[in-house]
Amino acid sequence: MLDAKMIRANPEMVEAALQNRNMPGALQNFLKLDENRRSLLARVEEIKKFRNQASQEVGKLKKQGLNAEELMEKVRRVGDEIKELDEKIGQVETDIEKILLNIPNIPHSSVPVGEDENANVEMRRWGEPRQFDFAPLAHWDIGPNLDILDFERAAKLSGARFTVYKGWGARLERAVINFFLNIHTGQHGYQEIFPPFMVTADCMLGTGQLPKFAEDMFKIEGRDMYMVPTAEVPLTNLCREEILEEKDLPRYMTAYTACFRAEAGSHGRDTRGIIRQHQFNKVELVKITAADSSYEELEKLTHDAEEVLQLLELPYRVVLLSTGDMGFSSAKTYDLEVWMPSYNDYKEISSCSNCEDFQARRANIRYRPASKERIRYVHTLNGSGVAVGRTVAAILENYQQEDGSVVIPTALRPYMGGLLKIER
């Protein structure tokens, strides 16, 4: 959520930023409503001031044994007016909030301006895509061939966009989760968290999934709760409604969770394999930082995510998303894209974002600066560290052998009981 005062002071700048995010006119009625609110507020507060003073007067008169009836009657009469104005203000504030909650974050000045992913900027590449001397298979063929992925039975259990992992496949998924968590906790200084997989609507509002993207989520029937679409939601909301001390910042957290997404509107995209599922595993990185260090921390966080791909020796590139391609809450985002032979292209496997104070304002996460200045909103960052299912897919494809077997990356072997390769 943007700061209303900031919008009031720079409406043209905000409008221009929204245009870059393909959301022109989102601000439309805001200024009018905002002005309306302030004038109503001025009126009602004046009347309340009168009521407060008069009520005290009544108390004094009564104490002295004097008649206060006349004054009481006067106050009684303004009561209705206050009620009426308060209701109007409540309505206006609801309208303002509706607008504010649907406005995306303002992109950082270093973000390339553009309509879509074509305006993204590649920052760097790591590793060389492997040259195969045989026709490589896609993971959706490799998996069933090795009997470690079972799409048909998954459909029997749960329908489309679900996968059953079996035997060494299930073990590989678990190995990757543990490997990621160990690296981030052991080498990058993140605290491991194991959060609930269901959260309240307030949490979803806090990180920006609601109210705009309700159709992307799985809601729990009969409850005001949702399945987490990413661990970013519970991790960031851990600090909701809290005031932190600057000396305790930055705070690094990592968590494994399953993630649940309705994938509405992505019919026909990535229909084969485990790239786009209703349920997938992810290890997430979240940072809560002071306002002045978040961009530095974004670079570090991105490198933390990159490192697990390096350790697995999976070729990838880092892309800076353009204004038109960024997520709703983000001010700046780097995507990590891993090389996928089946796509003959790089495929997103991580998204690392600095949300600045956008989520903090929604979730009311603040900190007390060490310098004793006034309380400020923290900055929140999140990044996949990284998507587990897509990592498994990348391993299967990049490490496949001509005989159909798959070599286990060296770094993962200790997590696989020393297994060197999965074969039929």
Place this chain on the structure above:
RNA sequence: GGAGAGAUGGCCGAGUAGGCUGAAGGCGCUCGCCUGCUAAGCGAGUAUACGGCUAAUACCUGUAUCGAGGGUUCGAAUCCCUCUCUCUCCGCCA
């Protein structure tokens, strides 16, 4: 699921026959004094949001906030109703 207790400021904790309590006291924190270092001691200060005034996120000023929402009243942290959460006991359960 049944019975009971409770939710107050960064923390702990007062405050119910409704009024001058944004809220005692303590801790913590900040600044100053004092002390050969440390500790102790002394003094002062220390909520947030939204308005008005401002160059100001500085003063000053107004309104609101004692779990949330509603009600009674001239006036509610204090009374009434609903909800949420926490704790204790019983039951059930991986």
